[in-house]
Amino acid sequence: MKIFNNKLELKAFLKKYKNNDVLKVGFVPTMGNLHQGHMQLIEAARAQNDLVVCSVFINPLQFEAHEDLDTYPRTLDEDIIKLSASKCDILYAPPEIDLYSESTDSQTTVHVSGLSEGFCGKSRPQHFEGVATIVSKLFNLIRPDTAYFGLKDYQQFLVVKKLNLDLELGVEIVGIEIFRENNGLALSSRNKYLTEVEIKSAPLLFQTLKKLSGEILEGNRNYCEIEKRGSELLANTDFTVDYFAIRNALDLKPLAKDDSEIIILAAATINKTRLIDNVRFSISENLSV
Numbered sequence: 001m002k003i004f005n006n007k008l009e010l011k012a013f014l015k016k017y018k019n020n021d022v023l024k025v026g027f028v029p030t031m032g033n034l035h036q037g038h039m040q041l042i043e044a045a046r047a048q049n050d051l052v053v054c055s056v057f058i059n060p061l062q063f064e065a066h067e068d069l070d071t072y073p074r075t076l077d078e079d080i081i082k083l084s085a086s087k088c089d090i091l092y093a094p095p096e097i098d099l100y101s102e103s104t105d106s107q108t109t110v111h112v113s114g115l116s117e118g119f120c121g122k123s124r125p126q127h128f129e130g131v132a133t134i135v136s137k138l139f140n141l142i143r144p145d146t147a148y149f150g151l152k153d154y155q156q157f158l159v160v161k162k163l164n165l166d167l168e169l170g171v172e173i174v175g176i177e178i179f180r181e182n183n184g185l186a187l188s189s190r191n192k193y194l195t196e197v198e199i200k201s202a203p204l205l206f207q208t209l210k211k212l213s214g215e216i217l218e219g220n221r222n223y224c225e226i227e228k229r230g231s232e233l234l235a236n237t238d239f240t241v242d243y244f245a246i247r248n249a250l251d252l253k254p255l256a257k258d259d260s261e262i263i264i265l266a267a268a269t270i271n272k273t274r275l276i277d278n279v280r281f282s283i284s285e286n287l288s289v
């Protein structure tokens with residue numbers, strides 16, 4: 001695996017490769033601290049492309065002032081071992097100065113309107129602008145054919161898809177299913193913050209999503225009541241709930257009568273650790289109910 005920490009060297013290298021126009025480039029952007037969820041993205045990119053590029057960059061622009069930028073796990077040496085073993089071809093792991101040459105305050109930013117505002121965007125007002133900005137920069141540098149994103153961050157996935165469409169970036173955006181522990185807990189770098197006691201409560205988030213999606217699949221359409229009950233079930237345990245919402249999975253808008261693609265998405269905090277998760281399903285066969 002070739003490692004770059006300088007964008008000009010990376011660009012020069014990729015340009016040489018792309019002169020051979022049969023080459024398909026797959027890109028996996030990450031903030032490092034790689035786990036099985038990330039490795040699934042790399043595997044998908046490996047299976048579908050000639051060249052696999054991964055980035056490891058903890059993007060300061062997507063953290064709110066009070067958030068965990070300083071303590072976010074930095075494990076580049078371990079990440080390099082995992083990426084080499086997974087046959088990633090190129091790692092771009094730049095220092096902040098390589099991508100934000102001036103202060104991040106004077107950086108031109110990209111705002112994806114509508115989708116960025118609700119859910120995680122409500123409690124993290126800068127977050128999606130930070131994500132959209134770094135993803136645009138990385139797409140422009142790497143010019144991938146296909147880019148891979150985990151579906152745990154489902155709102156981020158839709159934000160990136162809209163950004164790609166609205167700015168005519170022409171990248172194929174692929175979403176990869178959530179990787180879960182046996183108890184259902186979705187893998188996340190932030191799970192590292194959970195204490196031994198908290199990690200026992202954490203799977204309840206997925207279990208609640210699953211239980212209530214089961215009720216919808218069985219015909220319950222009282223979405224407001226289900227949302228309220230979902231929040232209460234979590235709040236009655238160790239969670240402080242940010243949102244628990246049932247929406248159209250295609251655009252996160254409130255469900256209209258004939259909508260069949262459903263997502264239940266939730267964010268909740270245990271002590272200081274914020275967890276997000278979702279379940280998606282179709283009720284198309286039940287439309288006549």
Ligand code: PAF
Pocket residue numbers: 029030031057059062131134135153156
């Ligand atoms: O999902 C992430 O790890 C980050 O938000 C991303 C897409 C790498 C942008 O920094």
